[in-house]
Each structure stands twice: as C-alpha cells, then as structure tokens.
Amino acid sequence: MAQAAGAVLQLTSISKHFGGVRALDGVSLALEAGEVHALVGENGAGKSTLIKIITGAVQPDAGSIQVAGHFLEHNDPSLSRRLGISAVYQQPALFPDLTVAENIALRLEAGGAWRVIHWGRRRSVARGLFEQIGADISCESFIRDLTMPQQQLVEIAAALGAHAKILILDEPTSALTGREVNNLFRVIRQLKQQGVGMIFISHRMEELPQIADRVTVLRDGKCVATLAMAQAGKAELIRMMVGRELSAVFPKTAVPVGNVVLRTKDLNCAETGIHEINLELRAGEILGLAGLVGAGRSELARVLFGLTPADSGEIFVNDKPVRINSPAKAVRLGIAYVPEDRRRYGVILEMPVAANTTLAILRRISRMGMLDFARERRIAGALVKQLATKTPSVDTPVGQLSGGNQQKVALARWLATEPAIIILDEPTQGVDVGAKAEIHRLMSELAGRGLAILMISSELPEVLGMSDRVAVMHGGTIVGELNRAEATQEKVLEMALGRADSGALA
Amino acid sequence: MSFEFAKYKREISVAAAYLALLLVLAVAAPRFYDAEFHDTWVNAAPMLVMAIGATLVIVARHIDISVGSQFSVCAVAAGLLAKAGMPTPVVIGATVAAGAAMGALNGVLVAGMGLPSIVVTLATMVIFGKSLSWVRQGEWVANLPAGFQWFGQSQATGQGLIVIIAIAIFAVFAWASRWLAAGREVYAVGSDQEAARLAGIRPRRLVFGVFVLMGALVGIAALLQSVRFAEVDPNAGEGLELQVIAAVVVGGTAITGGRGTMFGSLIGVVLLGTIGAAMVFLTRQAQWDKAIEGAIILAAVASDGFSRRGRRA
Secondary structure (H helix, E strand, O other): OOOOOOOOEEEEEEEEEEEEEEEEEEEEEEOHHHHHHHHOOOOOOHHHHHHHHOOOOOOOOOOEEOOOOOEEOOOOHHHHHOOOOOEOOOOOOOOOOHHHHHHHHHHHHOOOOOOOOOHHHHHHHHHHHHHHHHHOOOOOEHHHHHHHHHHHHHHHHHHHHOOOOEEEEEOOOOOOOHHHHHHHHHHHHHHHHOEEEEEOOOHHHHHHHHHHHHEEEOOOHHHHEEEEEHOOHHHHHHHHHHOOOOOOOOOOOOOOOOOEEEEEEEEEEEHOOOOEEEEEEEOOOOEEEEEEOOOOOOHHHHHOOOOOOOEEEEEEEOOOEEOOOOOOHHHHHHHEOOOOOOHOOOOOOOOHHHHOOOOHHHHOOOEEEEEOEEEEEEEEEHHHHHHHHOOOOOOHHHHOOHHHHHHEEEEHHHHHHHOOEEEEOOOOOOOOHHHHHHHHHHHHHHHHHHOOEEEEEOHHHHHHHHOOOOOEEEOEEEEEEOOOOOHHHHHHHHHOOOOOOOOOOO | OOOOOOOOHHHHOOOOOOOOHHHHHHHOOOOHHOHHHHHHHHHHHHHHHHHHHHHHHHHHHOOOHHHHHHHHHHHHHHHHHHHHOOHHHHHHHHHHHHHHHHHHHHHHHHHHHOOOOHHHHHHHHHHHHHHHHHHOOOOOEEEOOOOHHHHHHOHHHHHHHHHHHHHHHHHHHHHHHHHHHHHHHHHHHOHHHHHHOOOOOOOHHHHHHHHHHHHHHHHHHHEEEOOOOOOEEOOOOOOOHHHHHHHHOOOOOOOOOOOOOHHHHHHHHHHHHHHHHHHHHOOOOOOOOHHHHHHHHHHHHHHHHHHHHHHHH
C-alpha cells in the first residue's frame, strides 16, 4: 500500500505470532487525518492485536509503523501517548475509587508529585468535556457507581481532553443506547473536522455507513480488503469477514408456545427502583425486554434471579408462588441468568472450561458426594461442541479464551443446568457476526425445546427479530407490550422514551 | 487425564528444594538424621494441621491471624480439662469444639456481617489472647496426668501417632479439596465471589464453614502439641499465625485467593520446619533460622511475581 498523502498513521506488513498462533500476517493499514476508518472482523481476526501494536502494548515481529511520516523504531505505551494516540476500549480502564474528575485529570495533567492540585480547574475541565459530548455525568461521582456505558463516556471525554491526533475506538457503541450512540457520532464528526484520524471497531454493521469513510476487513490475521464505505454493502462485508454467506440473520422459528412458567404480580423492589412489574413468560417463548439503559431491565433480571430480592409482590413459577431470595434458590427453581458484564460476573477466569461449565451443577455431577470428573468432562465437551466454543481443550483456563468464547462458556454453564427459564442480558453484546448468528440460532433451538427465554437487548433489530413478544420498560416498570406482528422500531422506541400513551397495556 | 507438570510447577519446585536440602544435610551433616530429622516431622505435625485450615481460608480469599491465640486457648483448655481428670475423648472433643467456636465467631463477623477478615481476626487475636492471660495470669498448666502425655502411649509410639494423625487429616483434606463439590466451591468463591454467587453457590455460608473448620483444626493442632510436653505453655501459640501463613504461601497458595493445593502447604510446612532446624544444627547458632525463613518467603512470593509477568508477555 502506498503512503497516502495525509496519513497520520501508516502500518506496513505487520506480523505478530503468539506461540504457535499467527495473530497478524502482513497487515497494512493507512489512517488519514480526519478519517474514520472502520476495522471489522470476527472475534479472533486480529483486531485487538493490531490495536495493541498501535498503542505500543505489543511489539510486532515484522513490519513498520509510521506516525505522521516518522518511523517508530520501538513503540511503547507512553511513547504512543506522547505522539497523540489514544484508545477507548470496550472495557473501561478507570480507577473505581477515584471520582470522574480525578480520573480525567490523571490522563491529562502532567507534572510531579509536588505540584499543587487545582480542584476547581479539574472539575471545570471535566465538566467542559462532558458538555462537549453531551453526557450527563456528575464529575464528583465515583467511577464504581457509574454504569459501564457511563464509564465509556468518561474514557471518551479523557481522550478528547488529551487532544488525541489518532483515536482508537474499540467497540465504543456496544453498550450504548441509541441516543448515546448519536451523541458519540456527533462527537466523532466534530473530531473529524479537527483532523483527528479515528480507527473505529464495531460489530454493529448497520452503524458503519453512518460514520465511517473507509473500512478494512480482517480475517484470520490477514487483511482481506480496504474499501470506501460507500461501496461496501453490509452483506458483502459480512461475507468477507466470515468467508461464507450467512443465511438468515435472525432465524427465529415459530414454535408452539406452552404454559406460563413464570408470572409476576405487582413486583416491587425499592433498592433497584423496580415497581409494579406484571409479566408472563411461557414455555417455548422468547420475550424481548426492550428499553433504554437505566430503564430497569437488568435490575428486573436481578430481582427475578434473587440477587436483589423483591420487597413486595408475588412471583409464580409453574403457577406455584415462590420467594426468590438468593441465586441459589433461583437455580433450584430452574432459572438461569447470563449477566451482561460477563468479565466480572460470568466466568471464573482462573478455572478451566470444564470447571466453569459445571459450577452450577456440582451437586448433580457428584456421585456419593464425590465429583465425577469423567462426567464433568463429557458435559463440558458436549457443550463446547454444541456452542462451537473455540478452546484448545476443556482443561484450558477460561481467561485464555477470547471474549466471545468466554461468553459461550458462561452460556454453557447455564445450559448445563437444564433450566426451564433463562434470562439473557445482552446475549450478543460484543460478539462478532458469526457468533451472533450462532447464538441466535441457539436461542431459537432452545425455545423450540420448550425453554422460556427472557432476552434483554439494546439492539432493536435483535429484539424485533428474535422476540415472540416485546415488553418495553421505562422508569423501572413495564410500560407496554407488543406482539411480534405489531412491534416496530418506532413503536418500541416511543414506549422506551416514555412518550407512548400506553393506557391499555401493562 | 494426564498429569500436568506446568500446573503443579510450584509444588514440584518447593518439593525439589526440600529434597535438595535433605541431600545437602546427608552429605554435609549426616548426623542430622540421627535425631533432628525425626524431630522436624514431629514438630511439623501441629503446624501441618493448622496449615491445612489456613490453606482453605486463604484459597477462599480470606486470612485468619487469630489462629495463634486460638491455639494458646485450646492448648490451655486441653491441659486444664486433662488435669481435672476428664477422659481423653472428652478432652479431645471439648478442645476441638472450643476451636470451632472461636472459628465460628470469626465466621459470623466475616461472612455474616461482611467485615474484612484481616481486621476481624486481628481483633479476635487480641481478644482471645488477652482473655487467656487475664483469666490465667500467664500461669502454666503443670502436673498433667500421665495418661494425657502422648495419649497414654510410650514416647516413640506417641510421636508416631502424632505424625500419623496429621498426615491422615492432610490426606482427607487433600482429597476433599479436589473431589468434593464443597472443595471446588471454595476455589470458586476465592477466585470470584460474585461469579460464584451467580452460579448458585452460597459464598457466605461457605466462608463461615471455612472459618469454623479452621478453628476446629486449630483445636486438633493444639492437642497434638500439648500432649508432647509435661506442662502447657500459655503462650504456645504466639507468632504461630505468621509461621502458618508463611508455610502456606511458600507452598504456592496465592494470597489473592482461588489458587493453591494442600500438597503445596505440606511441603511448605516441612521445608520451613527443616530449614530452621538445619541451620541451628549446621551453625550451632539459633538466630539465623528466622532470617533464612524470611528469605524463603520473599523468594516464593517473588517467583510468583516473575511467573505472572512471564505469562502476561
């Protein structure tokens, strides 16, 4: 690839091996000033490694890096930062016990240990940055009290404040709602005009045409193509990413819906702001739970799973009144919950795939009190095959797998419990298109087997495509319900925004 | 399942260090094997029993520094009960119960109220220790009945018995930590308490149980120690908590929880126990052994740091 005239970053023939695995193989990429360059590829295609090479976290085995026309002999994180390279990751890397303003100040303020801190200026800088990106976050909040999307906005604000010339956005939108995405895009366009070159990674193919100028497709560590975004159709991009055609994106097949397996009546939980929840979930049904971030969807899931027990109202499982006051109780009632933040709550990174898979069924795989290791490996092996989890073996610690595959292990644990009801919180967040289609196919299959699925998703096409029914939440309660035929993006959004006159519903 | 050397690298290297030490002694001071070698194992027996409990506590990502004080209380209690003419089974039962009760107090405070274990056990360490000196005024329990010492056996049989009891307890816990669901759950809770809770495990109940077991094991350790002498020292447990934690950490248990084996702790206990004795034997100077112990602990923790860095690259 020839050196482009205004390239702020030029990677040429970058290769990188990890042990026997070839993560990158002769990848070249040019980023121009004021360009938004989308980088797409399945999980494991080499996107993360490429990003780490640009930020200096990893050294390439071969190839060269040029920043603003100068070759970098040896890149490292502090050098790349001095050169104006900033990265915003999917998993925010902030200090949980410091405030928002302090976190931003740590990125921006130079100087030694003895300098005097201007608290007022710190706060005003942070406030200014948030104003710029239109985010409503208090500078005095502690990071630990913020949601993941909010933390991401803090990261973006910090990068903004550092006057980055090259900004890497690693799946910044995967946890954001529509309004926040639009906000982010507005900010990106603003940065574009200032001449910032941006590498934008996303699995949401439909948003790329809105923001990207060019797109580079990686597959198995190789650069498949770099195209102008206007010339790249969604189907073509997906074909290049996976190397094959994907048939249907949302293969929800109609299955006969059975009895009501879960019913709630006027459920309240003051601690999480959940109130007057009335819902019904039937066997073989996928109930989509839509709403904006903060509408109370995950909080409702936590109530139903006994993490924050309800303080009034009733829950019926198979028409029997039950009290779900701990996850252990929920598991016994046949409820499974795959949480949103899988890195923190899903899998145990130190433990191998097999042990993670059986963690919720340890008693069941014990014979006379003793764990049956042969059976454990059989169950884990079967689920690895069923979910097509990419792992060297069932003895591999889960921490060594890629994010998408960790997600599959989290799902495998719950499928191993053979649940009657499964709550999936953002089941496809941050997974590539191939894995996404697989998860959708699997959900359909599970529903077909009579499982009741409660799916929380912020992606409207997913909600509309996968759900038999859609319940929309706003302000801690369900404000409306739509069946598959009547649900449209506009109707769901209107309810989610709290504007619908949904008198007859809920 | 093939045996994975990489997974047990730490245990193997500590065991190798122990064997190397025995080899050096065999060449440099063969007389060490006349009596001292035997004594290191008898001395190590109570330590081993406590280290088993401490391994569970540390794997569960907690710490118990009150075990030294618990040990003193249990030892004095055992001595007083024996002196009062109680039959040995009653003495054993009551001592173990006393330990379990102290462990249960720690457990309620840590698991029930969610207080940090280092602060809770620091407080109970002082409470147990000072209560004992207040009640007993530092008095030794002397004139123990003959039937109590060595459990009424000859010294040789009694010594053998002590080592066998400790090894048997070790075997039971080594087996349970791998083969029982509860064992797996301790590792899960120590790795990631929230993830374990989401998997339907009850972390609080489990942590409470671990502290109770720790206390009960301290009771057994105190019995094994006090039958060895004619009198019970009211300060027998002083500083023991640090020796126990050191042995567990040297044996490869991660102080951050979730990782460690019973076998590692066994080797940690005998290695630290033998080093001390060997230094005294070789140099005839007692002040060296603590410094050497400290150096070993640092080396063990440093090797953890290096291997972690290696993995990341």
